[in-house]
Amino acid sequence: MMARFRGMAAGIFAGICLTLVSFAAIAAETASEVDVTEYGGAEHSGGMPQLDVSTYSSQVVWLVIFFVLLYQVVSKLALPQLTEVIRQREERISGDLDKAAELRAEAEAAYSRYEADLADAHARAQLRIKELRERIAEEQAARLAELDTSMAEKIAAAEQRIGKARETAMAEVEGAAVETAQAAIERLIGSKVGRDEVERALQAVVKREAA
Amino acid sequence: MAGPLEQFEVKPIMTMVFEPLGLNMSFTNSALFMAVGVGIAAWLFKRGLEGASLVPTRLQSICEMLYEFVRGMVLDNVGKEGLRYLPAIMTLFLFILLGNLIGMIPGTFTYTSHIVVTLFMGVCVIIAVTVIGLARHGTHFLSLFAPSGVPMFIYPLLIPIEIVSYLIRPFSLAMRLAVNMTAGHIMLKTFGGFVIAMGIFGILPFLVAVGLIGLEIIIACLQAYVFAVLSCIYLNDAINLH
Structure with a gap:
């Protein structure tokens, strides 16, 4: 690609030179004519200085010189640095965006982990509460049954005692x-x-x- | 008082003649302001880009805006292929822009107001575009003059028209720029002359001139853009044959 570009540049330059030479030839011819007749006649007669052909050759020569100079400034000084700094900036921005996306994914993972842990803890707590409640209910039932039997025993004993007392009372x-x-x-x-x-x-x- | 055309006179600062051809190559006021333009560009890129950082300074921002602007113009009008010619288009744009803008400073010389300068640039653009087109497409490039999808009997009429319109491109490029610059400067000079001539009432042409200067600065930028964008369009013709 570079070689091809060089080729193009050479082509353009050759074109410029060709045109320059042809212009120079025309200008030289006309300039000599003007010299003979009346140099700078255009100025004095109030014509446009743009049409004064005696100035054409020097304008074109310096145009080519300064255009090529500016081309050097643009292609050697400006463009490489500009493309480099803009590429660096884009790299930095995309890098930062990637990092931000990464951190965000990490944060999201941490949050989902936290939520899972929380849900787990909730479930375990619920299980414990349920177990505890069942055990308490069992204990209560057992104690109630125990109480029932002991009460029944006591009632029976009391009834016996009452019966006996009644018998003795009757006998008395x-x-x-x-x-x-x-x-x-x-x-x-x-x-x-x-x-x-x-x-x-x-x-x-x-x-x-x-x- | 100086006439409105005096500002366009090319005055030699240092007379030089290339003897073998008898070629006049004097360093003139035109050449001086070309040098000033190149100097400003060199200074801008040197100062703006030394220690170029990710967070740009003001000068660096100007450089980057110019670059992004021209790059966008090439990408929009030519496409990725055209980026190879970005340095040339950017040089063209900057050379014309600086010439036009320096010319807005009173007392300076506007080298883009001279038809020979703009015509030379236009001719070079067309020669370069033709060389690029021929190098890329060979003789197939000539199909540019014979658009497809046209009835056969129109071709004898169409092809000469296409060729003439192609050959006239450098002249239209050159005339557009030089005439815009010349007309604007003549107008400013004329109104400037009225300011002095009309005494106290000179305030009126003065106000007009103030408005005109704003307009001329817009035209200075716009014509540089137009020249560059038309060059891009011609380049596009050569690179992507339609």
Whole structure:
């Protein structure tokens, strides 16, 4: 590509030189004519200085010289540095953008990791709470059952005690009734009646009443 | 008082003659301001780009804007292939732009107002474009003068027109630039003359001249752009035959 460019440049330069020579030839010819007749006639007659052909050759010569100089300035001094600094800037910007994208991906990964951890912790906590609740419920049930049985035992014992107490109380009531009946009979008839006789009579009465 | 055309006179500063051809190659005011233009460009790129950094200084920004502008122009009008000729297009643009802008300073000489300068540049552009086209496409390049998709019987008419329009390109390039510069400067000079001649009422042409200077600066930039962009379009014709 460089060689080809050189070739092009050489072609352009050759073209410039060709044109320059032809212009120079024309200018030289006309200049000599003008010299003979009236140099700078255009100025004095109020014509346009642009049409004064005697100046053409020098203008073209210096145009070529300074154009080539400017071409050197542009191609050797300006363009290489400009392309370099702009390339560096683009590289830097794209590099920074890449790094930013990388950091962003990292941050996103960290965030999703954090969220996963959080969800995990939540799940574990829920599990623990559930377990605990179940255990408490079990313990409560067991304790309630225990309480039930012990209460039942106690109730049974108490019932037994009450039954016994009632029996003794009944026996005592019977004894008291017999004694009372004895005392009443003694008062009524003035003689002591045998204890067994009174008992029998009372039991007969109780039986009759019950029937 | 000096006439409006005096500013275009080419005055020798140092008379030089190339003896073998009898060629007048005097260093003139025209050459002086070409040198000033090249000097400004060299100074701008030297100062602007020494220690060029990622964060540009003001001068570096100017250099980069010029570069991006011309590069965009070449890319838009020619495409990636045209970037090989970026230095040439950029030189052309800068040479004309600097000539036009230096000419806006009173007392200076506008070398782009001379038809011989612009015509020489135009001829070189066309020769270069033709050489590039012939080098790339060989004789196929001549199909530029015979656009496809045209009825057969039109060709005898069309081909001469195409050839004439191709050959006239350097003249249209040259005339456009030189005449714009010349006309603008004549107008400014004329209004400047009125300012003095009209005494106290000179304020009116003075205000007009102030407006005209703004307009002329726009035209100075615009004509440099037009010359460069048309060169790009001609280059595009040579590189990507339609």
